[in-house]
Amino acid sequence: MVEDGYNFAYLDEQTKRMIRRAILKAVAIPGYQVPFGSREMPLPFGWGTGGIQVTASIIGPDDTLKVIDQGADDTVNAVSIRKFFARTAGVETTERTEAATIVQTRHRIPETPLGAGQILVYQVPIPEPLRWLEPRETETRKMHALQEYGPMHVRLYEDIAHFGHIATSYDYPVRVNGRYLMRPSPIPKFDNPKMDRSPALQLFGAGREKRIYAIPPHTEVRSLDFDDHPFEVQKWADVCAFCGSGDSFLDEIVTDDRGGRMFVCSDTDYCSRRREAGCTGPAMQAAGPGEA
Amino acid sequence: MQPDAVPPLLSARGVTKFYDGILGCRDVSFEIWPGEVLGVVGESGSGKTTLLHCISARLEPTAGTVEYMTRHDGPADIYRISEPARRLLMRTDWGFVHQNPREGLRMGVSAGANIGERLMAVGARHYGNIRHAATDWLDKVEMDTGRMDDLPITFSGGMQQRLQIARNLVTAPRIVFMDEPTGGLDVSVQARLLDLLRGLVSDLGLAAVIVTHDLAVARLLSHRLLVMRRGEVVESGLTDQVLDDPQHPYSQLLVSSVIHP
Amino acid sequence: MYVAVKGGEKAIEASHSLLDSARRGDPSVPELSTRQISEQLSLAVDRVMAEGSLYDRELAALAIKQAQGDLIEAVFLLRAYRTTLPRLGNSEPIDTGRMAIQRRISATFKDIPGGQILGPTYDYTHRLLDFRLAGEGGSGGEGSAPEEGRGPPPDEAVPRIVDLLGREGLIEEEAASETAEAPPADITREPLRFPADRDARLQALARGDEGFLLALGYSSQRGFSNNHPFAGEIRYGAVAVEIMPEELGFAVEIGEIEVTEVQMVNQFKGSSAAPPQFTRGYGLVFGHQERKAMSMALVDRALRCRELDEAAVAPAQDEEFVLYHSDNVEASGFVQHLKLPHYVDFQSELELLRKLRAEFEAPSAEAAE
Numbered sequence: 045m046v047e048d049g050y051n052f053a054y055l056d057e058q059t060k061r062m063i064r065r066a067i068l069k070a071v072a073i074p075g076y077q078v079p080f081g082s083r084e085m086p087l088p089f090g091w092g093t094g095g096i097q098v099t100a101s102i103i104g105p106d107d108t109l110k111v112i113d114q115g116a117d118d119t120v121n122a123v124s125i126r127k128f129f130a131r132t133a134g135v136e137t138t139e140r141t142e143a144a145t146i147v148q149t150r151h152r153i154p155e156t157p158l159g160a161g162q163i164l165v166y167q168v169p170i171p172e173p174l175r176w177l178e179p180r181e182t183e184t185r186k187m188h189a190l191q192e193y194g195p196m197h198v199r200l201y202e203d204i205a206h207f208g209h210i211a212t213s214y215d216y217p218v219r220v221n222g223r224y225l226m227r228p229s230p231i232p233k234f235d236n237p238k239m240d241r242s243p244a245l246q247l248f249g250a251g252r253e254k255r256i257y258a259i260p261p262h263t264e265v266r267s268l269d270f271d272d273h274p275f276e277v278q279k280w281a282d283v284c285a286f287c288g289s290g291d292s293f294l295d296e297i298v299t300d301d302r303g304g305r306m307f308v309c310s311d312t313d314y315c316s317r318r319r320e321a322g323c324t325g326p327a328m329q330a331a332g333p334g335e336a
Numbered sequence: 337m338q339p340d341a342v343p344p345l346l347s348a349r350g351v352t353k354f355y356d357g358i359l360g361c362r363d364v365s366f367e368i369w370p371g372e373v374l375g376v377v378g379e380s381g382s383g384k385t386t387l388l389h390c391i392s393a394r395l396e397p398t399a400g401t402v403e404y405m406t407r408h409d410g411p412a413d414i415y416r417i418s419e420p421a422r423r424l425l426m427r428t429d430w431g432f433v434h435q436n437p438r439e440g441l442r443m444g445v446s447a448g449a450n451i452g453e454r455l456m457a458v459g460a461r462h463y464g465n466i467r468h469a470a471t472d473w474l475d476k477v478e479m480d481t482g483r484m485d486d487l488p489i490t491f492s493g494g495m496q497q498r499l500q501i502a503r504n505l506v507t508a509p510r511i512v513f514m515d516e517p518t519g520g521l522d523v524s525v526q527a528r529l530l531d532l533l534r535g536l537v538s539d540l541g542l543a544a545v546i547v548t549h550d551l552a553v554a555r556l557l558s559h560r561l562l563v564m565r566r567g568e569v570v571e572s573g574l575t576d577q578v579l580d581d582p583q584h585p586y587s588q589l590l591v592s593s594v595i596h597p
Numbered sequence: 598m599y600v601a602v603k604g605g606e607k608a609i610e611a612s613h614s615l616l617d618s619a620r621r622g623d624p625s626v627p628e629l630s631t632r633q634i635s636e637q638l639s640l641a642v643d644r645v646m647a648e649g650s651l652y653d654r655e656l657a658a659l660a661i662k663q664a665q666g667d668l669i670e671a672v673f674l675l676r677a678y679r680t681t682l683p684r685l686g687n688s689e690p691i692d693t694g695r696m697a698i699q700r701r702i703s704a705t706f707k708d709i710p711g712g713q714i715l716g717p718t719y720d721y722t723h724r725l726l727d728f729r730l731a732g733e734g735g736s737g738g739e740g741s742a743p744e745e746g747r748g749p750p751p752d753e754a755v756p757r758i759v760d761l762l763g764r765e766g767l768i769e770e771e772a773a774s775e776t777a778e779a780p781p782a783d784i785t786r787e788p789l790r791f792p793a794d795r796d797a798r799l800q801a802l803a804r805g806d807e808g809f810l811l812a813l814g815y816s817s818q819r820g821f822s823n824n825h826p827f828a829g830e831i832r833y834g835a836v837a838v839e840i841m842p843e844e845l846g847f848a849v850e851i852g853e854i855e856v857t858e859v860q861m862v863n864q865f866k867g868s869s870a871a872p873p874q875f876t877r878g879y880g881l882v883f884g885h886q887e888r889k890a891m892s893m894a895l896v897d898r899a900l901r902c903r904e905l906d907e908a909a910v911a912p913a914q915d916e917e918f919v920l921y922h923s924d925n926v927e928a929s930g931f932v933q934h935l936k937l938p939h940y941v942d943f944q945s946e947l948e949l950l951r952k953l954r955a956e957f958e959a960p961s962a963e964a965a966e
Contacts (some may be wrong), residue, residue: 050681051681054681055680055681056681056683059680079788079790080788081785081786081787081788082788083680083785084673084677084680084926085677085680086675086677086927087649088673088929088930088931088933088934089926089927089930089931089934090927090930090931090932090934091930091934091937093930107610113937113938114938114939114940114941115941118606119938120608120609120938123606123609123936124609127606141652150937151939151941151942152941169931169934179917180917181791181917181921182791182792186419187846189420190419190420190423192423192457194453194454194456194457194458195453195457197456197461198442198445198449198452198453198456199445201445201448201449201452201456201463201466202445202446202449203447204449204463205446205467205484205485205952206446207956208956211944211953213942213946213948213949214941214942214945214946215942230939230941230942231941232941232942232944232945233945234945252927252930252931254788254789256789265598266666269461270461270462270463271461271462271463272462272463272464273438273463278945278948280948293941293944294944295940295941295944296947298943310940310944322850356906
């Protein structure tokens with residue numbers, strides 16, 4: 045059921061065309077932040093308006109949409125955005141990663157590898173990777189134009205000097221196609237390798253900051269590092285309490301006030317698919333079958 | 337030195353700067369050859385700092401040109417080349433030492449990072465090598481290499497100035513611009529820093545332009561001198577010649593106002 | 598145990614119905630009508646229209662009702678509605694010289710052509726709670742407004758004070774921007790770019806948060822880039838809005854809107870090229886909002902530092918700082934997005950912190966052994 049009184053997927057067609065032009069430019073210049081005339085949306089700025097505008101501009105009646113926040117399909121903001129598109133576009137929605145044609149995400153990349161023809165839309169709070177080093181837009185634009193990315197390495201150098209390793213754990217900067225320095229939005233660095241040469245198209249929308257950028261399929265994405273301190277992702281000593289996965293990103297669940305805790309997959313779809321396939325983790329084995 | 341055999345490293349011609357109608361400096365011309373140290377002396381307000389900024393691509397002059405002998409492309413007007421080329425020059429082939437080290441240092445990062453920054457800016461990506469270069473340079477400016485990971489704020493003024501110098505020299509520049517490099521330091525610290533600077537300049541064969549109001553500094557460091565007054569050069573020549581036998585009445589006044597020990 | 602992050606959909610629905618009942622309050626108290634809001638809370642309506650960038654009293658009143666009187670939330674509702682409206686055309690510039698004036702004062706001249714018109718203002722009220730208003734029917738507004746409080750009819754132009762100074766050359770010409778021929782910037786269609794031209798700056802300020810601009814304007818008066826302002830003229834009233842349909846070739850009036858206009862006269866400056874003269878700061882806001890319009894004029898003048906060759910040293914002069922942070926819909930959204938889950942980032946930080954702690958404690962543990 046599509047809401048009366050609004051255009052398909054909320055935005056008017058003129059606005060969608062403007063956003064699509066920005067997306068095309070972004071795809072043509074991988075990693076470059078394209079300014080666009082971001083609109084007020086019925087959801088607040090900072091709550092995914094950039095991703096929503098990108099999705100609204102590319103979605104068609106035949107698309108199947110998946111929305112995740114923190115990897116989960118049923119966190120409140122993911123629910124709210126999915127309902128928004130169900131109401132304004134009437135499209136089919138899904139929780140299954142491989143069934144979606146468009147996946148809109150905040151803070152995670154699904155564990156299930158994305159394939160050709162799929163589009164991953166990231167919600168981006170702050171698009172500028174150099175922002176904490178230089179607050180001025182006029183200066184950061186110049187730094188990008190001249191590829192003056194030394195100060196970013198200074199930051200990583202400082203991490204190693206003080207901690208013995210790079211101490212940036214999420215929103216870890218990358219270089220796209222050997223040219224633009226890019227902020228992958230606050231995904232954990234665990235997800236960074238998934239961006240590299242992905243067969244899916246990756247689009248990034250920052251509504252409040254009015255920028256769109258993109259990684260076309262099969263594009264090289266390198267996480268910044270030093271030759272003698274190569275990029276590494278997080279590892280857990282535990283496995284998922286529900287599905288036993290030892291190689292997905294784990295959320296920590298505090299179970300009582302005496303320090304008890306357990307680890308579970310952040311990607312809820314991945315976890316439940318594994319359990320459907322018969323995998324179990326320590327919590328399930330302890331509780332016995334049939335209780336989740 | 338044989339000025340005629342090699343081309344000058346930097347030539348200023350008719351450099352003039354007005355600030356909204358007020359004279360900064362007027363019609364200054366000179367040349368610097370590789371390895372030569374030029375002192376610019378005069379009292380405050382004489383236009384020497386304006387001149388330094390004009391010739392170091394920090395302040396475009398109202399009139400006149402500044403030409404630099406680039407490593408690969410011959411002489412180039414520093415205000416006509418592209419901005420990327422100019423910025424590259426400024427962080428590799430040139431150095432700039434501010435009177436106040438806070439202006440020349442990144443105060444929020446360690447001494448090692450301050451030295452390593454220029455290397456990383458031109459593509460150094462090996463942590464161990466960067467660290468090695470930083471150790472090497474701390475040593476060359478006679479600082480405790482054990483303090484490499486400390487923030488500049490924890491160093492004394494003299495040490496901060498040494499750090500600023502190391503940060504500039506790490507990319508092996510061919511010319512360094514210095515604005516009162518020993519100003520604001522007490523006398524004994526000044527003397528040691530001057531000694532260090534003199535050693536570095538001669539060991540590395542650096543060219544330098546040193547702006548100072550202190551004739552003792554000028555005498556110790558520079559081969560040639562420009563004496564400035566009210567935005568203009570009133571006298572120039574070999575340092576000893578200018579200081580021992582000043583011709584212009586203003587130079588005579590400057591020299592005679594110094595109390596000899 | 599996993600419910601904390603599950604079941605979002607039901608929770609949202611329950612939250613919305615709680616909101617509905619909180620909005621309605623005690624059902625034994627009569628419900629507010631939007632007409633009551635637009636008539637009796639008219640200054641709130643003015644603010645919501647201005648910062649919502651949409652002149653529609655009824656919709657603004659609805660937004661205020663829906664937002665339970667939270668004006669920034671109401672601004673947001675109006676903005677989100679505005680986004681969906683088609684743009685049918687651009688109006689001709691409004692002529693505030695032909696305003697049907699309700700209030701007009703100048704702090705620079707005692708007597709001015711057209712006269713000082715005090716109009717409705719809180720300026721000279723004593724701020725004593727009026728308990729007559731607490732009772733029904735005690736509003737005291739039943740009598741009609743005195744006749745002399747009304748402005749002249751709109752066909753009788755009232756000269757602007759600042760133009761009188763202009764005739765003597767004592768104030769700078771209002772510089773026609775280099776892009777005067779081009780249509781003015783529209784930051785609701787194109788993102789702001791820096792350095793921004795004055796048209797884009799003024800638009801951002803007109804939409805900007807009153808509180809933020811008030812604080813910035815105030816900071817300039819307290820010495821953070823003082824530009825010695827005089828309130829040259831403040832006028833409030835209705836102006837006609839006209840459009841010029843191409844096929845007609847002449848302008849047609851389509852309605853009128855109320856605006857408050859402020860022209861500040863600021864410190865004079867001279868250089869070798871230009872004689873000393875006053876400079877300008879300009880404020881224009883929908884409805885009757887003098888505080889906002891004056892703040893806007895102060896900040897406009899402060900932001901002109903680049904053009905006037907003044908050193909930018911204070912926050913109010915910093916274009917990127919002011920314009921990037923003046924929009925309360927953007928600011929409110931981003932501040933409040935901290936309420937959204939950040940489990941993943943936090944988990945990554947937690948992991949890192951534990952690792953660092955372990956490394957920090959390891960050597961001392963060894964030493965203790």
